[in-house]
Amino acid sequence: MYTKTLTSRTKNDIPTSADRAYEIIFEKILSGELAPGEKLSIRTMSRLTGVSMIPVIEALHRLEYEGLVESFPRWGSRVVSLTPETVRDRNMLREAVECQVVRLLAEMGLSKEQEHQLRFMAEELDATPRTDERNSPFWKLHYEFHMKMAEYTGCQSLIRALHNVNLFHLLQRIVLLKPALHAKTLGDLHQKILGKIVAKDPDGAEKAMRDHIRVSVLTQQST
Amino acid sequence: MYTKTLTSRTKNDIPTSADRAYEIIFEKILSGELAPGEKLSIRTMSRLTGVSMIPVIEALHRLEYEGLVESFPRWGSRVVSLTPETVRDRNMLREAVECQVVRLLAEMGLSKEQEHQLRFMAEELDATPRTDERNSPFWKLHYEFHMKMAEYTGCQSLIRALHNVNLFHLLQRIVLLKPALHAKTLGDLHQKILGKIVAKDPDGAEKAMRDHIRVSVLTQQST
DNA sequence: AATCTATAACTGTTATAACAGTTATAGAAA
């Protein structure tokens, strides 16, 4: 699953109770079973996950860090609300990060191997029709392409921020699950972005990415 | 103090033990008493702060979220290390956020009151000589100007991300406490950025901000 | 019937103690 947490455990490490609680709550949020805005009381989550209150608290903190949960002092936690303000907020952060990523890549230059890898992914992505169904292959490819670019910058902060906004975006799509409208491909949009990077044109790459994001935001809102 | 946490409590709320632990550890990190890279064991922090282990865990999570502490599964927490990679990483995130902020403001347009407020702050800032001393008024003004712009975007994610990179920057300055070299003003740099915003020139505003940040990074490294 | 009140069932917070694992140290064997 491409929504796997970034704060992964060491490979030969047994998962802690907090890990288990995290994964259970995580899944239930992204499946819609725990709806946006729903209160997540510690004791309820404790019963739900089968662990005691303390690891639940840690799990909720992780989810808050990832942006799927919001907490208020002396009040508790809830699944993040999908208000217009929140959506705008995350889109602004996404734009900041994605634009910085492509600019950095255009300035650094890609290795031949990196370029081929991204080229391959961009071609497959641009050939895949975009639908609003859950589990549509488009979204998995889309996530992987954008994350791969972030990885190539070598900046952990950018990678993590992008991961978090992607999670939010995924939540948004699942909750607002709409009929599969405009199931068409996006032309060669991602290949064009990559072209600007390869041509070492930071301004052009950033502009192409920004246009891509804003169009995407508009179509989200209009459908 | 301009390093006060963003995750503030409600006004008439008594601080929790986790709040107290957070503030004590926070101060000790930013004063250098707890040095970058130093292990922060839960029991030691518990003795240090006078609260039990559980609120200490929460305090460390908050500090991790703010980027002052890094944790590893089944290992524990330490004050964030000031490696070249970490420094580059935060600078990249700063650039992404700051550039997005000025671009947004240039696209939205400022109200007359906002414009006057920023003008006032920019003039004061640009007239203040920059030194590397701790408690130099330059840094307080600098922080407040940049944060005020972020506030005017209305985007919580950008505000918080900027707050966090500012904390890291502050830690960096304090730890690498250098003699007060190049104690000169920066000309009218911030006023120029503001000018681009007021002129509703997103590309120009972003470029001016990016140049500002990169020059600032270079002078940090070279001195 | 409407309103006040007292009780019961929640809430987040946190101190304590115990479990399991790692690291360091000290003493014995080579």
Next chain:
DNA sequence: TTTCTATAACTGTTATAACAGTTATAGATT
């Protein structure tokens, strides 16, 4: 002196129980 081993002192993790505060409900009073 060096090496192995056993013990002691740590480490993060977490279950339990208790405290204080809020909310909702049910019963009594007006």
